[in-house]
Amino acid sequence: xxxxxxxxxxxxxxxxxxxxxxxxxSWFNPQFTTLAEGLPYVGLGQQDIAAAHAxxxxxxxxxxxAFEDTAASGGIIESPLEPIPAMQRxxxxxxxxxxxxxLWLKKDSHLPISGSIKARGGIYEVLVHAEKLALxxxxxxxxxxxxxxxxxxxxxxxxxxxxxxxxTGNLGMSIGIMGARLGFHVTVHMSADARAWKKARLRAHGxxxxxxxxxxxxxxxxxxxxxxxxxxxLFIDDENSRTLFLGYAVAGERLKAQLQAQGTxxxxxxxxxxxxxxxxGGGPGGVAFGLKMALGDHVHCFFxxxxxxxxxxxxxxxxxxxxxxxxxxxxxxxxxxxxxxxGRASGFVGRAMQRLIDGCYTLSDESMYDMLGWLSAAENIxxxxxxxAGMAGPxxxxxxxxxxxxxxxxxxQMQNATHLVWATGGGMVPPEEMAGYxxxxxVRG
Numbered sequence: 001x002x003x004x005x006x007x008x009x010x011x012x013x014x015x016x017x018x019x020x021x022x023x024x025x026s027w028f029n030p031q032f033t034t035l036a037e038g039l040p041y042v043g044l045g046q047q048d049i050a051a052a053h054a055x056x057x058x059x060x061x062x063x064x065x066a067f068e069d070t071a072a073s074g075g076i077i078e079s080p081l082e083p084i085p086a087m088q089r090x091x092x093x094x095x096x097x098x099x100x101x102x103l104w105l106k107k108d109s110h111l112p113i114s115g116s117i118k119a120r121g122g123i124y125e126v127l128v129h130a131e132k133l134a135l136x137x138x139x140x141x142x143x144x145x146x147x148x149x150x151x152x153x154x155x156x157x158x159x160x161x162x163x164x165x166x167x168t169g170n171l172g173m174s175i176g177i178m179g180a181r182l183g184f185h186v187t188v189h190m191s192a193d194a195r196a197w198k199k200a201r202l203r204a205h206g207x208x209x210x211x212x213x214x215x216x217x218x219x220x221x222x223x224x225x226x227x228x229x230x231x232x233x234l235f236i237d238d239e240n241s242r243t244l245f246l247g248y249a250v251a252g253e254r255l256k257a258q259l260q261a262q263g264t265x266x267x268x269x270x271x272x273x274x275x276x277x278x279x280x281g282g283g284p285g286g287v288a289f290g291l292k293m294a295l296g297d298h299v300h301c302f303f304x305x306x307x308x309x310x311x312x313x314x315x316x317x318x319x320x321x322x323x324x325x326x327x328x329x330x331x332x333x334x335x336x337x338x339x340x341x342x343g344r345a346s347g348f349v350g351r352a353m354q355r356l357i358d359g360c361y362t363l364s365d366e367s368m369y370d371m372l373g374w375l376s377a378a379e380n381i382x383x384x385x386x387x388x389a390g391m392a393g394p395x396x397x398x399x400x401x402x403x404x405x406x407x408x409x410x411x412x413q414m415q416n417a418t419h420l421v422w423a424t425g426g427g428m429v430p431p432e433e434m435a436g437y438x439x440x441x442x443v444r445g
Contacts, residue, residue, distance in 0.1 A: 004328040015317050019362070020329050022307045026361040026396045027317050028403045031354060035292050038355035044242065044249075046293055052124065052246040053253065059127050062146040066181055069112040077119055079107045081258045084421075086378040087391075094374065097395040101417030106255065108424055109383050114174040115428030116339070117248070117283045122165075122174030122236070124247025129234050130158060130182050155183035162233040164189065166220030168279065168338050169198040170425050171238055176207035189223035191216045193338045197430050215333055216280070216342045217325070238282050239322070239346045248286025252294035259418075266295050270416045271409065275393030277386050277424045278303035278312045278360070279342040281349035287422065292356055300358040300407070302397070304389035306335035306365060311345040313360035321354075322347030336365040336440075337386035339425055358407070363392045366442060373441030382434050383426035390421040 010017040018025040032038075039045070060075030070077060081104060088103035108117040130149070134140035139157060140148070148154065162185045165175045172188035179186040187208040190199055192215060199209045210226075212219050220239065227235035238244060259266060266272045274291060276284035281303070288301035303312050308331060315321040325344040326333050333343040368388040375391070376382050397403060397419075404414065429437070 004324060006329050009318060009329070013318050016314065016329060019307075019310050019314060019326075020331065022331070022364075024307060024361075024363050024367065024392075026359060026400065026403075027313055028359040028400065028406060029316070029354075029357060030406075032358055032407075033355045034297050035356065038292075041355060042289060042352040044246065044289070048246055049249050049252070049290060049293060052250050055127065055131065056124065056250060058131075058142065059146050062149045065147050065150055067113050073112075077112055077123065078254055079109075079111045081106055081255070081262065081420075084375070084379050084381070087375050088394075090374045090378045091371075091391070091395065094370075095395050097399050099394045099419060100398050100411075100414040101419055103394060104418060104420045105379075105381065106420055106422045107381075107427070108251075108422060109387050110423075110427035114170065114177050116170035116173065116425035117287070117422070118170040118174040118425075120251060121241075121244035121247035121282060121286060122171050123178045124250075125236050125241060125243045126163065126175055126178040126182065126184075128243050129163070130184075133158070133161065149182065158183035159185065160232060161185070162187065162227075162230065163236065164223050164227040164233055165236040166216065166223035166238070167191070167194065168216050168219075168341050169194040170339050171236075172202060172207075172209075173198055175236055176202045177205050180205045180207050187223070187226070189219040189226070191219040191341070193335075193341045195338055195433070197433055201428075217344055238280050240348050241282065242348070244282045245286040245289070245349070245352075248283050249290030249293070251287050252290025252292070255291065256294040264418055266298050266418070268298055269413055270298070270418065271413055272299045272418045272420060273394065273397055274299060274301045274420045274422060275304055275390035276301060276422045277337070277340055277389035278305050279309075279340045279386075280344075281312050281346040281353075283424065284422070285346070285349035285353045288353060288357055300397075301356070302358055302393050303360045304393060305360065305362050306337045306340050306368070306386075306389070307362045308335045308365070309333050309337070309341050309343065310360070310362045311342050312350060313362060315345040315347075315350045316354050316357075316360065319354075321345065321350040337368055337389060339384070339386040340389060359403070361393065361396050363389060367392060369437065369440040370442055373438055376438055381423075382429070382438075383423050384429055385437060387423045387425050390423070393421065394419040
């Protein structure tokens, strides 16, 4: 491991000093550029997203029958978009900063099958693998009704193969539930911070769960090692998978359609700000890419991280990406936001998105618990702690004259803004677990 000179790093990048001090801080990206200039760094394009969309359409008849909670949508895995004006008022009162424009919530927390944003990427990668195996074996044709995947013959076929993944919880849930339903033997390597109820739910679906006392990085490393040398085992790599990334990116066109249906404009005079909780980076990176492709340069994306796990802020702001971990600068990577408890960011996502995101910010576990309670009381919406990371973003943007100058945003444009908090998980949290979360908020004001 390369020795990190923290003093030199702080001198070159003052934000690092704030991260080490565990401050709630914001970093606005000086390297941001247009979609046209930033797109070559991603290495993917509109045709890749279109192919992912088409594949999900092919699988829709299967999903509609395999999972009851997708029947109403015809097998399309999508989440609602809701205004949260009461929460907007609470945030303004509690934090003392007006939010210019309107506040909305994208409820990936309530996606079918696994109840988190990972239902986008994780399920998609399993479907890509299943389709390729079945097509190559001559058991499926692209023109077929994919509901035939429910037959015992196809389940027996997939039963010859294995899938492995390392996870803090939600990715393992989506891959485990989907893989097991198709007939694969799935092993999820879970880090120490993974919730007990998520492990129990996976085991109830017939998934093998291997537990570690170390963090996410160790779980991934061990999962990858266990899968090596087994030609029938697919290791799904959240750190580097372009397939996962594309599964998330499909959200862009879908959100565009939802905004249009709500009568919400996104253009120069009506900017859209999107706040995405960030762990290793695949989910928020893929969604941000899809949003940029669908809505262009008038959508502004931010990654939100715990003060104890600011791996993407550290990697992008220093340009070191996956060559540095939060532990290298003395941060412990211990947070109640289990889905965000990642010490080293995806180098692929960091390099792909370093010119297409507007910035990153950090917030404490205490702030996440506070906002969890406020949202429950104001809107009767319950999320897991990590899903509240996005909720701190609107005030950071509205309070920063520097950021607004950097992007040439006028007072009139800000007044017409839409602020969208991407809720990443919580829809399947057991009631007793949610009661514990709600009990941890502090009384303020």
